[in-house]
Amino acid sequence: MCWFSSTPPSWFDEFYLSLSLPSVMDSSVVSTSTVAPDEFDRNVPRICGVCGDKATGFHFNAMTCEGCKGFFRRSMKRKAAFTCPFNGTCTITKDNRRHCQACRLKRCVDIGMMKEFILTDEEVQRKKDIIQRRKDEEAQREADKEARRPRLSDDQSQVIATLVEAHHKTYDDSYSDFCRFRPPVREGPVTRSASRAASLHSLSDASSDSFSHSPESVDTKMNFNNLLMMYHEQDSSPDSSKEEGSSFSMLPHLADLVSYSIQKVIGFAKMIPGFRELTAEDQIALLKSSAIEVIMLRSNQSFNLEDMSWSCGGPDFKYQVSDVTKAGHSLELLEPLVKFQVGLKKLNLQEEEHVLLMAICLLSPDRPGVQDHARIEALQDQLSETLQAYIQLHHPAGRLLYAKMIQKLADLRSLNEEHSKQYRSLSFQPEHSMQLTPLVLEVFGSEVS
Ligand SMILES: [Zn+2]
Ligand SMILES: [Zn+2]
Numbered sequence: 001m002c003w004f005s006s007t008p009p010s011w012f013d014e015f016y017l018s019l020s021l022p023s024v025m026d027s028s029v030v031s032t033s034t035v036a037p038d039e040f041d042r043n044v045p046r047i048c049g050v051c052g053d054k055a056t057g058f059h060f061n062a063m064t065c066e067g068c069k070g071f072f073r074r075s076m077k078r079k080a081a082f083t084c085p086f087n088g089t090c091t092i093t094k095d096n097r098r099h100c101q102a103c104r105l106k107r108c109v110d111i112g113m114m115k116e117f118i119l120t121d122e123e124v125q126r127k128k129d130i131i132q133r134r135k136d137e138e139a140q141r142e143a144d145k146e147a148r149r150p151r152l153s154d155d156q157s158q159v160i161a162t163l164v165e166a167h168h169k170t171y172d173d174s175y176s177d178f179c180r181f182r183p184p185v186r187e188g189p190v191t192r193s194a195s196r197a198a199s200l201h202s203l204s205d206a207s208s209d210s211f212s213h214s215p216e217s218v219d220t221k222m223n224f225n226n227l228l229m230m231y232h233e234q235d236s237s238p239d240s241s242k243e244e245g246s247s248f249s250m251l252p253h254l255a256d257l258v259s260y261s262i263q264k265v266i267g268f269a270k271m272i273p274g275f276r277e278l279t280a281e282d283q284i285a286l287l288k289s290s291a292i293e294v295i296m297l298r299s300n301q302s303f304n305l306e307d308m309s310w311s312c313g314g315p316d317f318k319y320q321v322s323d324v325t326k327a328g329h330s331l332e333l334l335e336p337l338v339k340f341q342v343g344l345k346k347l348n349l350q351e352e353e354h355v356l357l358m359a360i361c362l363l364s365p366d367r368p369g370v371q372d373h374a375r376i377e378a379l380q381d382q383l384s385e386t387l388q389a390y391i392q393l394h395h396p397a398g399r400l401l402y403a404k405m406i407q408k409l410a411d412l413r414s415l416n417e418e419h420s421k422q423y424r425s426l427s428f429q430p431e432h433s434m435q436l437t438p439l440v441l442e443v444f445g446s447e448v449s
Helices: 011-017 037-043 066-077 101-110 121-148 154-170 176-180 195-210 217-236 242-247 251-270 280-301 321-325 331-346 351-362 373-394 401-427 438-444
Strands: 057-059 062-064 309-311
Touching: 057 066, 062 066, 066 101, 154 251, 154 351, 154 373, 176 251, 251 280, 251 351, 251 438, 280 331, 280 351, 280 401, 280 438, 321 331, 331 401, 351 373, 351 401, 373 401, 401 438
Parallel strands: none
Antiparallel strands: 057 062
């Protein structure tokens, strides 16, 4: 009985180590019942080579049923020696396979079943251990992956919810208030309507309310009085600057629009978690330096890539670059501004990302006049982490999105600088600065008072 050889062949170890790796399986040597179904169908009939019963796969190197598989293993383990009670030529069938163990075992060997394919108890245990270790490793990998997967903490989710709500409260996408501004004039001479003064009044009230605890509200009133005086002086004198005025025909409307937007930015800032706990001085310093940037950011919501305009309702409130030049700004600001709007629009930010970016912009610790640098930096860091976690979670393909958003903040700095430059030269001219609102003068700086 040469097939009782007790030394496993050298490929044995390798073979059973590869048992759980289907890709390296060779169907001719597989001893388990796990055979790839297509292989099963293609090569061999599912008939037990020993007894003709329904086979369950390759067992110990031959296609057999479960019964003959167990019989062969038991016989080998027991090192059983059977004797045929007949003449050693019994035909084994499904029904009689129990009658002659000797002929059944001989048939097993004849069709190629091999003792070497039977694992010892230790080998079975080793194999089980290996399979278990693989499972454990896989579970560990999954756990690691899960742990690395970014998630939003409750605090972060709350911050996002707060900011989204703050934005909804301060950004009216019906733009219904725009008709309360001094009307836009795109051609012809400037018409001085009585509504201008009324508009100045209402905006002034709103602004002093926004800053009711700020030491600057006094200045606001002062500015406002100066403005009114200048307004009356100008009005009572003959029209000396009609031509000049007409070239800035959009200034009153856009000044009101910017003033209105500043109020909304202030409202938004006050709802950013942590902002109101800053000193009034720091709140003002942050707002003064970032207001125009946040306005540029939020205006992206109305920006239209098709015609490069800001569309805020009806045709009156659809703003082209040419409209902004009629408010005294030159292309040195407007060209990069439109480029910025296009780039930002193309980032396709989700609302959550949009509001986080505005809050991050507002809470930049490196603004002039900021006192509690560390505290503002900590608030901004929290917002940045929240934004990064949000992006990783909701923008799996947007690995560079955060970097691109931060680049937009850098772009805003140079836009801010150019805006300040142009604003300064405009506000130096009383006939133009008088068109501004007290809030605009207060926030962007007043050069005339
Ligand atoms: Zn069988
Ligand atoms: Zn027999």
